[in-house]
Amino acid sequence: MCPLCEDxxxxxxxxxxxxxxTRCECVLRSAADRRLAAAGIPDKYKKCTFDSxxxxxxxxRIAAAKAxxxxxxxxxxxxxxxxxxxxxSFGVGKTHLxxxxxxxxxxxxxxxxxxxxxxxxxRVRDTxxxxxxxxxxxxxxxxxxxxxxxxxxxxxxxxxxxxxxxLAHVVNVRYSENRATIFTTNLEDSxxxxxxxxxxxxxxxxxxxxLIEMCEWVHMAxxxxxxxxxxxxxxxxxxxxHKSPLSPENLRKTRKVADSDGVDRTGKFxxxxxxxxxxxxxxxFGESNRELKWPGGKAGS
Numbered sequence: 452m453c454p455l456c457e458d459x460x461x462x463x464x465x466x467x468x469x470x471x472x473t474r475c476e477c478v479l480r481s482a483a484d485r486r487l488a489a490a491g492i493p494d495k496y497k498k499c500t501f502d503s504x505x506x507x508x509x510x511x512r513i514a515a516a517k518a519x520x521x522x523x524x525x526x527x528x529x530x531x532x533x534x535x536x537x538x539x540s541f542g543v544g545k546t547h548l549x550x551x552x553x554x555x556x557x558x559x560x561x562x563x564x565x566x567x568x569x570x571x572x573x574r575v576r577d578t579x580x581x582x583x584x585x586x587x588x589x590x591x592x593x594x595x596x597x598x599x600x601x602x603x604x605x606x607x608x609x610x611x612x613x614x615x616x617x618l619a620h621v622v623n624v625r626y627s628e629n630r631a632t633i634f635t636t637n638l639e640d641s642x643x644x645x646x647x648x649x650x651x652x653x654x655x656x657x658x659x660x661x662l663i664e665m666c667e668w669v670h671m672a673x674x675x676x677x678x679x680x681x682x683x684x685x686x687x688x689x690x691x692x693h694k695s696p697l698s699p700e701n702l703r704k705t706r707k708v709a710d711s712d713g714v715d716r717t718g719k720f721x722x723x724x725x726x727x728x729x730x731x732x733x734x735x736f737g738e739s740n741r742e743l744k745w746p747g748g749k750a751g752s
Contacts, residue, residue, distance in 0.1 A: 499550040522555040534632040539671035545635040561598035606638040
């Protein structure tokens with residue numbers, strides 16, 4: 452039995468010499484527990500908190516401060532619609548920090564929901580099967596209407612027109628209703644739409660534009676905690692920087708080799724001549740550079 456309210460849900464308080472009743476903390480805790488249980492947070496992330504988030508680098512400390520500020524501003528919801536996008540390489544703690552932010556918001560009174568983007572899209576596709584009991588609205592209801600939504604691993608899904616449209620629908624509804632969304636992603640904000648790891652390629656230019664307005668973009672850099680282990684010592688961190696193919700030092704080496712591999716990145720189509728790559732000369736005005744495979748030589752201009 453609760454010692455404050457004796458399980459009535461109401462406790463007596465004194466305000467300016469007058470006895471009043473108010474909701475007991477046990478009721479508030481119970482409501483928060485129900486919201487947490489309904490948030491769909493996977494078991495492996497349920498222990499993620501701000502206190503357990505490792506901040507070995509400046510970018511991680513800055514990211515944690517911005518996440519805590521997001522939670523502190525929760526009473527302003529739903530008028531404050533700006534969410535967060537945590538960007539960074541594998542294992543830097545994006546999902547850990549995003550889940551900690553979601554949980555803290557739920558404890559403060561928000562309704563929240565967690566889902567991985569690829570899993571969400573699969574569940575939506577599954578509703579197209581007529582033998583399924585749930586329809587698309589059942590799957591999307593908590594995604595569209597939760598106060599705080601966490602979309603994990605944006606960009607890991609296979610790209611298609613349908614994927615662009617499905618993600619755009621979720622983003623547009625939450626954008627229109629001023630609902631805060633938290634994203635985690637390994638994508639790069641590259642202007643090259645042909646780059647398979649760019650936002651424009653994965654989600655489309657319109658959705659990227661929405662995300663810029665909807666969210667604060669938070670870049671995170673650090674060690675891969677999955678590779679280094681839960682208790683990274685200076686020696687383990689130094690070894691990771693030296694040996695891991697995903698460390699900044701080794702990534703720079705990989706890019707340097709890629710830039711000096713002899714590939715022509717000027718947009719020309721090279722041809723071999725004397726064992727070396729040589730760009731094909733441009734035709735003079737009035738001439739054609741298209742060779743035909745029949746007698747008669749070049750095509751007409």
